[in-house]
Amino acid sequence: MPDPILQTRGLNAHYGDFQALYDVELEVGEGEVLAIIGANGAGKTTLMRSITGLLTNGAAQIHYRGQDISRLRADEVAELGLAMVPEGRQLFPSLSVKENLMIGAQVGRAGPWDLKAVYDLFPILEERKDQASTSLSGGQQQMVAIGRALMANPDLILFDEISLGLAPIIIKDIYEALPGIIGEGMSAIIVEQDITKALSVSSRVYCLQEGRVSLESASETVSREDISRAYFGIE
Amino acid sequence: MEWLNAIVQGTLLGGLYALFAAGLSLIFGVMRLVNIAHGDLIVLAAYLGLTVTTATGMHPMAALVIVVPAMALIGYALQRGLLNQTLGDDILPPLLVTFGLSVIIQNGLLEVYTADPQTLNAGSLETASVAVGGVTLGILPLLTFGIAIAVIWGLQWTFYHTALGRAFRAVSDNQDIAQLMGLNRRHIFGLAMALALGVTAIAGILLGIRTSFDPSIGGGRLIFGFEAVIIGGLGNLWGTLIGGVILGVAQTIGAKIDPGWQVLAGHIAFLVILAVRPNGLFPRVSG
Amino acid sequence: MNLQDYSVSRSSKAARIAAILAAIGLLVLIAAPWWAGRADMRLMGELFLYLSLATLWNLMAGYAGLVSVGQQAYVGFGGYMLFALTMLGGLHPLVAIAAAGVLGALISIPVAVLIFRLRGAYFAIGTWVIAEVFRLSFAQISALGGGSGSSLPVAIVKSLASGRAMREALSYWLALGAAVLVVTAVYLFLRSRQGLALTAIRDNELAAGSLGIDIWRTKFIVYVVTSAFTAMIGALIFLQKLRISPDAAFSVNDWTAFVIFIVVIGGIGTIEGPIIGTLVFFALRETLADLGTTYLIVLGVVAIVVMLKAPKGIWGVIRSRYDLQLFPLGYRVKHIGQSKEN
Numbered sequence: 001m002p003d004p005i006l007q008t009r010g011l012n013a014h015y016g017d018f019q020a021l022y023d024v025e026l027e028v029g030e031g032e033v034l035a036i037i038g039a040n041g042a043g044k045t046t047l048m049r050s051i052t053g054l055l056t057n058g059a060a061q062i063h064y065r066g067q068d069i070s071r072l073r074a075d076e077v078a079e080l081g082l083a084m085v086p087e088g089r090q091l092f093p094s095l096s097v098k099e100n101l102m103i104g105a106q107v108g109r110a111g112p113w114d115l116k117a118v119y120d121l122f123p124i125l126e127e128r129k130d131q132a133s134t135s136l137s138g139g140q141q142q143m144v145a146i147g148r149a150l151m152a153n154p155d156l157i158l159f160d161e162i163s164l165g166l167a168p169i170i171i172k173d174i175y176e177a178l179p180g181i182i183g184e185g186m187s188a189i190i191v192e193q194d195i196t197k198a199l200s201v202s203s204r205v206y207c208l209q210e211g212r213v214s215l216e217s218a219s220e221t222v223s224r225e226d227i228s229r230a231y232f233g234i235e
Numbered sequence: 236m237e238w239l240n241a242i243v244q245g246t247l248l249g250g251l252y253a254l255f256a257a258g259l260s261l262i263f264g265v266m267r268l269v270n271i272a273h274g275d276l277i278v279l280a281a282y283l284g285l286t287v288t289t290a291t292g293m294h295p296m297a298a299l300v301i302v303v304p305a306m307a308l309i310g311y312a313l314q315r316g317l318l319n320q321t322l323g324d325d326i327l328p329p330l331l332v333t334f335g336l337s338v339i340i341q342n343g344l345l346e347v348y349t350a351d352p353q354t355l356n357a358g359s360l361e362t363a364s365v366a367v368g369g370v371t372l373g374i375l376p377l378l379t380f381g382i383a384i385a386v387i388w389g390l391q392w393t394f395y396h397t398a399l400g401r402a403f404r405a406v407s408d409n410q411d412i413a414q415l416m417g418l419n420r421r422h423i424f425g426l427a428m429a430l431a432l433g434v435t436a437i438a439g440i441l442l443g444i445r446t447s448f449d450p451s452i453g454g455g456r457l458i459f460g461f462e463a464v465i466i467g468g469l470g471n472l473w474g475t476l477i478g479g480v481i482l483g484v485a486q487t488i489g490a491k492i493d494p495g496w497q498v499l500a501g502h503i504a505f506l507v508i509l510a511v512r513p514n515g516l517f518p519r520v521s522g
Numbered sequence: 523m524n525l526q527d528y529s530v531s532r533s534s535k536a537a538r539i540a541a542i543l544a545a546i547g548l549l550v551l552i553a554a555p556w557w558a559g560r561a562d563m564r565l566m567g568e569l570f571l572y573l574s575l576a577t578l579w580n581l582m583a584g585y586a587g588l589v590s591v592g593q594q595a596y597v598g599f600g601g602y603m604l605f606a607l608t609m610l611g612g613l614h615p616l617v618a619i620a621a622a623g624v625l626g627a628l629i630s631i632p633v634a635v636l637i638f639r640l641r642g643a644y645f646a647i648g649t650w651v652i653a654e655v656f657r658l659s660f661a662q663i664s665a666l667g668g669g670s671g672s673s674l675p676v677a678i679v680k681s682l683a684s685g686r687a688m689r690e691a692l693s694y695w696l697a698l699g700a701a702v703l704v705v706t707a708v709y710l711f712l713r714s715r716q717g718l719a720l721t722a723i724r725d726n727e728l729a730a731g732s733l734g735i736d737i738w739r740t741k742f743i744v745y746v747v748t749s750a751f752t753a754m755i756g757a758l759i760f761l762q763k764l765r766i767s768p769d770a771a772f773s774v775n776d777w778t779a780f781v782i783f784i785v786v787i788g789g790i791g792t793i794e795g796p797i798i799g800t801l802v803f804f805a806l807r808e809t810l811a812d813l814g815t816t817y818l819i820v821l822g823v824v825a826i827v828v829m830l831k832a833p834k835g836i837w838g839v840i841r842s843r844y845d846l847q848l849f850p851l852g853y854r855v856k857h858i859g860q861s862k863e864n
Contacts, residue, residue, distance in 0.1 A: 054411050074414035083415070090412045094404035103401050107417035152417070269643030271591070320830055326642045330589055331786055331829050338779055338822035342815040454774065458654065461647045465640070499658040502651055506636060509648075513639035 035198035038208035053077035083154035098129035104151030111153025139170035245487035249480030250380030254438035255460035258431035274457030280439025310432030344450035355443035468515030570701035576796035584791035592649025598771030600756025626753025657772035671767025789835030
């Protein structure tokens with residue numbers, strides 16, 4: 001197992017009085033694709049928000065390449081090379097398609113992804129580059145969101161529920177493109193409700209259930225029963 | 236003919252009001268903050284101009300070179316030091332804090348400069364005029380109007396053609412996701428306020444040349460800027476220019492009927508527009 | 523856990539004690555013309571009027587979410603109505619005060635229809651514009667002194683009471699009565715169903731709307747009622763001052779800045795807050811007012827610091843530390859059989 005690019009130790013997260021994550025321990029290896037599955041409200045998005053710095057946690061709970069990032073602001077975390085494709089796309093309505101992509105490059109990190117590379121990957125975006133991003137279809141918006149994250153040339157990219165609200169054929173296309181997107185050297189976390197898709201592109205999987213890790217396994221070998229038990233919390 | 240003259244003068248006056256309003260509009264657009272101290276900051280800029288011109292003997296327009304960066308710096312510090320803490324879902328903190336700020340600035344100016352009316356001496360610029368048709372156009376009002384157009388054009392250009400403008404729009408759309416893009420929202424807000432106060436500085440200097448000023452007139456300037464924004468429609472800078480013009484024309488026509496009615500006529504025009512077009516004439520966002 | 527072990531009540535021991543103390547205090551205050559000097563009575567009268575204004579502003583801003591920086595419109599309006607109705611209409615001052623309230627309510631209706639089109643801070647500035655319109659309009663009325671104002675004629679002053687001591691006592695009792703009336707009315711209103719609706723709106727407007735509470739109408743009623751009472755207080759204020767002018771009647775500093783300061787420092791959104799705030803404000807004024815502009819700068823700084831560090835004001839701090847509520851508005855759950863309340 002290569003050295004972990006991301007590691008959480010005893011990660012707790014609260015919204016006011018409500019605790020959403022309990023002692024979550026997980027690891028993402030360099031160049032690995034990790035899947036995180038779980039029901040609604042299990043804590044998947046809270047976990048993503050904690051990792052990216054949108055939610056502040058106690059000290060020493062999240063390490064990125066050995067550095068404690070628990071207390072960093074989201075923009076500081078982004079500069080270290082983490083990018084996220086947020087749940088629900090969350091494109092900037094005031095920005096055109098092209099501007100959404102360009103703002104992804106705001107961190108100014110060097111790498112293979114630039115406007116041309118994103119247009120090569122998703123040609124439809126070049127056709128619509130000056131349109132308001134919100135005038136695109138769901139699938140196209142997802143492409144913009146993915147492109148926006150890639151423009152940051154991240155070392156670790158987080159995909160938060162990218163199949164949500166999309167037609168099956170679009171989901172199929174995106175997941176077929178995913179291995180090419182993640183490419184060599186990039187690490188990824190894929191948060192999904194679509195378990196089959198998540199397992200198909202990942203090497204390992206964690207399952208969250210009511211804020212706790214209920215399963216950790218290799219994606220290839222995990223059984224349906226194990227997943228059902230872990231997903232629903234049935235003993 | 237005299238009515239035409241009044242309309243022309245009112246239109247040019249609208250340029251000054253648009254400058255009052257531009258900073259207000261920018262800040263509301265980027266961070267949904269309405270700064271009650273905005274008018275007092277315009278007056279502060281005029282007083283800074285006064286200090287600079289009396290200390291150096293510069294022409295007030297030349298003093299812009301010092302006053303604009305100074306006010307921009309003040310804006311950045313103000314935003315990061317104080318106003319960023321008030322931002323959030325509750326409308327009370329920014330309102331009450333900027334109200335307190337208004338009281339502090341007004342009385343601070345009173346302490347330092349006293350209540351005596353002051354004016355910025357711009358020499359021949361104040362009275363120079365040119366005759367066009369049958370109408371006499373003052374050079375200063377023409378210049379002010381031209382500057383207003385240039386400033387608004389510049390702000391639009393910044394918003395839609397620069398990385399900074401992209402950042403402003405992104406942060407205003409979605410603070411969280413903007414941060415994921417590596418944008419430090421506290422810094423961005425600081426820059427927005429710096430830009431707004433830079434514009435305010437220009438407004439203040441032009442105000443100071445045009446009329447006499449004292450620490451108490453801030454509230455009135457805030458109201459004029461606010462009225463121009465509402466008449467023009469929220470979120471639209473060119474609309475704000477038109478709003479300023481409508482306000483200016485209403486005021487000069489009112490003054491023509493009776494000099495004591497100038498300001499009241501403007502308020503009434505504002506209320507009428509509020510009654511029939513609550514979102515203003517060219518709205519882009521809802522308040 | 524057995525439900526019979528718990529009781530739900532409105533008041534606490536502290537509230538009951540406070541009520542008794544308040545009743546005693548009220549008797550002492552009523553007797554003031556017999557134990558207090560003229561200057562002290564004037565000061566207390568002013569205090570009661572500011573307390574009334576603050577309680578009213580707090581109802582609008584702290585409960586209905588309508589932050590106005592233009593209540594001076596109604597203070598001045600009430601004052602001018604007093605002068606107009608007595609000088610030009612021949613009404614007795616006390617009748618004029620009541621009429622000022624009614625007229626204040628009437629004029630606030632079209633005003634509300636207009637400015638309710640604005641939200642948040644824009645609403646606030648809108649209220650300021652209205653106040654300016656009032657000020658500029660009244661300055662045009664020469665029968666009331668135009669721009670320089672007028673004094674209340676001696677005959678009208680004497681119609682209140684023939685002796686000066688009696689007049690001053692009457693002024694004082696009117697102010698005290700107004701404060702008691704306003705605080706009681708606000709307290710009872712907040713305990714009522716409309717009041718509950720208001721608190722729901724304050725806490726979560728979206729949720730309140732989904733419960734079927736008509737938000738616009740509730741806010742509208744609060745605005746009209748507050749303006750009516752504010753106008754009456756304005757009439758009382760200028761009955762005390764005996765002289766009115768547009769700048770004094772519609773002064774932002776006197777009738778808005780100070781009132782906001784009182785409510786913010788005391789504790790916005792509570793009934794106890796304005797009471798504490800008024801006491802603090804007057805204590806500060808008596809000690810610092812000689813410093814002129816510095817005093818106002820200090821006020822501004824204190825207001826900002828309180829807003830940022832202790833947004834619930836002095837009473838908010840006390841309430842959370844000691845779980846105290848002197849004007850019982852919530853409900854308390856008590857475990858019967860235990861010696862302590864929780």
